[in-house]
Amino acid sequence: MISIQSLLGAAEQGLIYSLVAMGLYISYRVLEVADLTTDGSFTLGAACSACLATTGNPLLGLLMAFVGGVLAGAVTAFLQTVCKIQPILAGIITMTGLYSINLIVMGNRQNLPLLKNSTLFTMVEEILGKQMGGLVAAGAAALLVAGFLVWFLSTQLGLMVRAAGNNPTMLVTCAVSPAIGVVTGLCLANGIIALSGGLLAQQQKFSDSNLGTGMVVVGLASLIIGETIVGKGKTFRSVVGILVGSVVYRIIIALALRSNLGASNLKLVSAVIVAIAISLPAIRSAWEVHKRKKEAAAGA
Amino acid sequence: MxxxxxxxxxxxxxxxxxxxxxxxxxxxxxxxxxxxxxxxxxxxxxxxxxxxxxxxxxxxxxxxxxxxxxxxxxxxxxxIGRVMQDPMKGTVPAMTVAENLALAEHKGIKGKKLFSSITKSQKEQFQEKLALLGLGMEDKLEQPVGLLSGGQRQALTLLMATFQQxxxxxxxxxxxxxxxxxxxxxxxxxxxxxxxxxxxxxxxxxxxxxxxxxxxxxxxxxxxxxxxxxxxxxxxxxxxxxxxxxxxxxxxxxxxxxxxxxxxx
CATH class of the missing domain: 3.40.50.300 (P-loop containing nucleotide triphosphate hydrolases)
Structure with missing residues (x-):
């Protein structure tokens, strides 16, 4: 049904995209806001990384992708905490502004190919061979960020981010402004998401100004698939779920590509997956009530 | 005063x-x-x-x-320490008892070691304090606060509010x-x-x-x-x-x- 080759390809892509889901884990699950900056910061990461790769500095490009994402997150956080703009709108504003900035970063071009440039992936492939190089590079990046996330959310600063999302009142009673948690969380989330964009640009050897469109939905789909398979719980379990979910999502996409769904319908598939997965609890409880009503009617 | x-x-x-x-x-x-x-x-x-x-x-x-x-x-x-009527307000339900106490241990940002996790000696200290409450919470250090009863949560909030006098x-x-x-x-x-x-x-x-x-x-x-x-x-x-x-x-x-x-x- 699906070749080993395309399975490995899906795993590699899944591991790269898992960083988007990890970023969204911070904003959507920990801070409990749907942060639409994601679409823009992903593309910003791709643009920064591709731009510096063309000058022969792919690793610096990845670093700058992360830094760019952090700055994008800081802008959204500023709009939310200081300007008191609703979280969703704050994200949309930053995302819209980033579209122009991303074009500027890529030298006013819609896309930037990296066909002959050295990237993180070509560097690792030179050592480990074409077959495994890409997978190892993507896996190392994903595990590194996953490990960092598990550690970070257990530190005092990480606890502040978690409290800011779950109960800001408690944070105030601990003499910490909830804004600190929101700023830290959004900066880190978008930094990680931009790093994902940066890695993707170097892996597929091009960056495009529309690369990030719908990335929130893609990330949430991976996150939710992971939670369904591995379950929710402590950070460690959630992060394992994200890694699994991201790879499974890419396999689903690979299968969809092989069927007659066609590449142009992929976003629709992602949107449907997310809509169903997020509404599952509501559907489940409605079903329970329906069943009990029936039983009650039968008993009476 | x-x-x-x-x-x-x-x-x-x-x-x-x-x-x-x-x-x-x-x-x-x-x-x-x-x-x-x-x-x-x-x-x-x-x-x-x-x-x-x-x-x-x-x-x-x-x-x-x-x-x-x-x-x-x-x-x-x-x-100023506060304990409110609603037991849900004073604690973070998604975090464990130890994590809640760690945030409350030092008030403000300056007193906290931002990049360190909870240490073993901190946990022992938390256990001692919790044991004094007599509500059996000293064995629940790793449990999410959301699983505690309202009384346990209020007692915990009281402890957190008075951690630093x-x-x-x-x-x-x-x-x-x-x-x-x-x-x-x-x-x-x-x-x-x-x-x-x-x-x-x-x-x-x-x-x-x-x-x-x-x-x-x-x-x-x-x-x-x-x-x-x-x-x-x-x-x-x-x-x-x-x-x-x-x-x-x-x-x-x-x-x-x-x-x-x-x-x-």
Whole structure:
């Protein structure tokens, strides 16, 4: 049904995209806001990384992708905490502004190919061979960020981010402004998401100004698939779920590509997956009530 | 110690009625004041003003001589401890008991080691403190707070509020949402911690008996003002019945009689 080759390809892509889901884990699950900056910061990461790769500095490009994402997150956080703009709108504003900035970063071009440039992936492939190089590079990046996330959310600063999302009142009673948690969380989330964009640009050897469109939905789909398979719980379990979910999502996409769904319908598939997965609890409880009503009617 | 001068607040949603109406209150160091009043008298509004949840329209709040009228709420939390009525408000349900305590251990950002996780010695210290509460929470360090009972959560919040001895402790009907036995237990813990550290305390209660049994001063609020203030020998002569009569007389017709009678039982 699906070749080993395309399975490995899906795993590699899944591991790269898992960083988007990890970023969204911070904003959507920990801070409990749907942060639409994601679409823009992903593309910003791709643009920064591709731009510096063309000058022969792919690793610096990845670093700058992360830094760019952090700055994008800081802008959204500023709009939310200081300007008191609703979280969703704050994200949309930053995302819209980033579209122009991303074009500027890529030298006013819609896309930037990296066909002959050295990237993180070509560097690792030179050592480990074409077959495994890409997978190892993507896996190392994903595990590194996953490990960092598990550690970070257990530190005092990480606890502040978690409290800011779950109960800001408690944070105030601990003499910490909830804004600190929101700023830290959004900066880190978008930094990680931009790093994902940066890695993707170097892996597929091009960056495009529309690369990030719908990335929130893609990330949430991976996150939710992971939670369904591995379950929710402590950070460690959630992060394992994200890694699994991201790879499974890419396999689903690979299968969809092989069927007659066609590449142009992929976003629709992602949107449907997310809509169903997020509404599952509501559907489940409605079903329970329906069943009990029936039983009650039968008993009476 | 706490000096509140002609504090006034009118909310935009109720422009015809001042929530706080030129309120004056002086509290000495070590005093434990119980605060009575019918619903809407302004008790919680007073607490919110002291805690900094909103800024007053007029008047000043001084704590140990320092004007804190316009200080941000989270900055005041460094020296004002709070336990609210809702057991859900004081703790983070998704975090474990140990993680909640770690955030409360040092107030503010400066005291915290931002990039360190909870250490073993911290956990041992938390366990010792939890054991003193006598609610079996010392074995639940790794459990999410969301799984604790309301009483356990309030006791935990009390511990967190007094982890670093606050200059002022605000208790806003902190046992009202608990069953009678648990409420009694949390009240005992409260009494013990206040006496042990001699913490200046304000406590809102609807329980007339409690208002006399605990603390050393009782005030009655009505329409955003303090209408009765008793302490010392005068207070010792009070019975809940006498207090009830005064309550009706001073707090006027707005008093919900059934609720107050219930509190007497």
């Amino acid at each position: 706490l000096d509140i001068r002609s504090l006034t607040k009118i909310f935009a949603t109720q422009p015809q009625k001042a929530a706080l109406n030129g309120l004056n209150l002086q509290v000495q160091k070590g005093e434990f004041v119980t605060v009575l009043g019918s619903n809407g008298a302004g008790k919680s509004t007073l607490f919110h003003a002291i805690a900094g949840e909103f800024f007053p329209d007029e008047g000043q709040i001084l704590l140990e001589g320092k004007n804190i009228t316009f200080q941000a709420a989270h900055q005041r939390s460094r020296f 606050p200059k002022l402790l605000l208790l806003d009907e902190h046992t009202a949402a608990l069953d009678p036995a648990t409420a009694e237990k949390v009240m005992q813990l409260t009494q013990a911690v206040i006496e042990q550290h001699n913490i200046t305390t304000l406590m809102i209660t609807h329980n007339l008996a409690h208002s006399l049994a605990f603390g050393n001063r009782t005030i009655l609020m009505d329409k955003g003002k303090i209408v009765m203030d008793v302490q010392g020998d005068q207070r010792k002569a009070y019975t809940p019945q006498l207090l009830m009569e005064q309550f009706h007389q001073l707090a006027g017709e707005e008093t919900t009689t059934s609720q107050q009678s219930f509190a007497l039982l």
